[in-house]
Amino acid sequence: MSTKIVILIIGVLFILIALLASKKGSSKLGIPLGILGVLMMIYGSYSSDLVNYNSQIEQVSIGKKLKIDGPVNAVKVVSPIDKDSVDCRILTMGVYPESHKKDIWVIIRPTDDRYYPQSDHTNTSYKREGEWQVVTRFGGDKGEAYDLIIYEADATASSFFSSTIEKWKEADDYPGLKLEEIPAGAKEVERLKIYSRKNCRGVF
Structure with missing residues (x-):
């Protein structure tokens, strides 16, 4: 559980205690706790994913697209394209063959x-009817x-990536992997060179 969620929970508890105290006529205790609880909820909400998630989704952009001709025989990136300059948050999209069963990770x-x-x-890239996509942050x-x-990742590798992301989110610290x-169950299938179009430090 992240620190931000803990702050939200404590804020709710303070408000509940304040309400109980006011019913018993103890306004000296209830009012300060109520104010503190409201402030903690405001802080926790505006600094957590509960509020930021929707606003972040609206900022997702799409890079240049690659035209795919003929049948799809392998996992392939459609957008962005190699050497593309992109915004801080984009939707990486691609295609995969019908027989493909493994998870796809960007x-x-x-x-x-x-x-x-x-x-x-959703952790792994979203796959449906030969197409996949995932929000990518720079x-x-x-x-x-x-x-x-x-x-391409097997179940073990995919579980490792998912648990790693969960740990990073909980600690609010993203050190990256060496x-x-x-x-070993993750196999590289494609690599592109991408450039950030703007200064993205501190955006997320």
């Missing part, structure tokens, strides 16, 4: 040489270069 590698699995609250300086890497930490 991992970005900034200039810090760390690897960051991408997730839009947090560096304007013009910073990234490797955008596509992995190359040797990428599980």
